[in-house]
Amino acid sequence: MTGIAACSFMLAQVAPHAREAGAILAAQDDPAALSELKLDAVLRQNDRLVQDNIEAALAAGDADLADSFVALARDRNIAVPDDLLARVSDAVKEENSTSHFARRFATGLVTGSADDVASLSGTVVGDLFVIGDVRDVVREGKHLAMGEDTDRLVLGLAAAGLAVTAATYVSIGGAAPVRAGLTLVKDARKVGRLGEGLAAWAGRSAREFVDTPMLQNAVASGSVLRPGQTVSAIKAAFRAEKAGALVRLGKDVTRVAEKTGTRGAMDSLRIAEGPKDVARAARLAEAQGSKTRAIMKLLGRGALLLVGGAFDLALWLFGAVLTLFGLLSSIKATTERLTQAWCDRRRARRLRRAQVAAEAALASAAGPA
Incomplete structure (x- = not known):
């Protein structure tokens, strides 16, 4: 049971990473899908990433890039301050x-x-x-x-x-x-x-x-x-x-x-x-x-494509497979042990009943004599 618990815990930790790795590897030939998956990971790490980039683009005089980040924020339901949106709009108009x-x-x-x-x-x-x-x-x-x-x-x-x-x-x-x-x-x-x-x-x-x-x-x-x-x-x-x-x-x-x-x-x-x-x-x-x-x-x-990291992604998948194999092996071993214990108990009960029956038969045979 300890093995099952340990493998279950490890699988719970590895599975999300393996699922993400599998999705990225599956999308490696589709730039649109691949970029969406990578954006999910990048934006999770920094809530202000989009806003900071809008500020940087405006400071660099690149209104088009700032407007692109506004479009990304709108698509991702990321809140952007109204005053910053107004500055972007004015820069684009200019x-x-x-x-x-x-x-x-x-x-x-x-x-x-x-x-x-x-x-x-x-x-x-x-x-x-x-x-x-x-x-x-x-x-x-x-x-x-x-x-x-x-x-x-x-x-x-x-x-x-x-x-x-x-x-x-x-x-x-x-x-x-x-x-x-x-x-x-x-x-x-x-x-x-x-x-x-x-x-x-x-x-x-x-x-x-x-x-x-x-x-x-x-x-x-x-x-x-x-x-x-x-x-x-x-x-x-x-x-x-x-x-x-x-x-x-x-x-x-x-x-x-x-x-x-x-x-x-x-x-x-x-x-x-x-x-x-x-x-x-x-x-x-x-x-x-x-x-x-x-x-x-x-x-x-x-x-555009997977740049490095493919080996790491494959390792997550491999780790998940190994952990799942370990979990299934633990379940199999535990099931076998429980089954063997149950069979041993039944065999022991049959032996005890047979022994009792034999002793009773001997006692019955010895009585009339």
């Missing part, structure tokens, strides 16, 4: 104002750098008119021709962008999502917000779909003052048949941006270690919508 949009649009158009919807719009417009891509190709191409440090990834993305831009015009906007996605990847690279693993993968891909010698010749004679001639020469160096993976990446980035905004797409590119992570981020964004940025802020890459 960020979406016409003057702010115009200023950021101009910044994106001129500098080719995007960190919100307005600046991305300007950047995409610049790239659609090939200004941005020609500028990037000529700049990096000159570095390459002169033997200077060259960002081959930006060079490859700009070359790919020129080819996709041409396809966008031919398809009357059909390739625009890919164009916007590639622009975001290029901008993330420029500002150092492209994950190391994803940057390495994109760099390898760029070497495959860009004919470097031909591109060097194109940029050696190219100029932003002759965009038509320069674009034609650069497009000839682009191997469209080998850019399928890059096109899929551009589409996935755009899917994220459509649901979470430009900054959400940038967040996903920062934590991604490869194109599969970006595809997972797109699935997460489609399921969680405006909450996605808050989720990625809290969980990081763990919002």
Whole structure:
């Protein structure tokens, strides 16, 4: 009985962890379900976690992230002070104002750098008119021709962008999502917000779909003052048949941006270690919508897949199985002992009755004699 009690106590302690571990392992291929389970654990540990992150986002001037945390709080029935909600609302209104949009649009158009919807719009417009891509190709191409440090990834993305831009015009906007996605990847690279693993993968891909010698010749004679001639020469160096993976990446980035905004797409590119992570981020964004940025802020890459800890989760399950086996073994052993004791008592009673009967028979036989 002691063994049963001990195993029952251990199972009661292990079972909740094992159940949670099993749910997480079962959801490892579903970013939306996985993030929900991980959020449960994270939010249980700190009641003020959401409120503190809203304050931090406002202090950093990121109204979009603050609003994402508000959406998460609303979905999770987490109370947020009214004055804090008002501050978030005011910040969002300011960020979406016409003057702010115009200023950021101009910044994106001129500098080719995007960190919100307005600046991305300007950047995409610049790239659609090939200004941005020609500028990037000529700049990096000159570095390459002169033997200077060259960002081959930006060079490859700009070359790919020129080819996709041409396809966008031919398809009357059909390739625009890919164009916007590639622009975001290029901008993330420029500002150092492209994950190391994803940057390495994109760099390898760029070497495959860009004919470097031909591109060097194109940029050696190219100029932003002759965009038509320069674009034609650069497009000839682009191997469209080998850019399928890059096109899929551009589409996935755009899917994220459509649901979470430009900054959400940038967040996903920062934590991604490869194109599969970006595809997972797109699935997460489609399921969680405006909450996605808050989720990625809290969980990081763990919002997309199991990052470490799989062995620990498996140990919880293994421990629960062993404890259950121990409990069943204890029940079996106890049952066997009780059954054996019952059988022994019955056997002893039968022996006593037989002995009494034998003694009575002997006494009866001895009496007449």
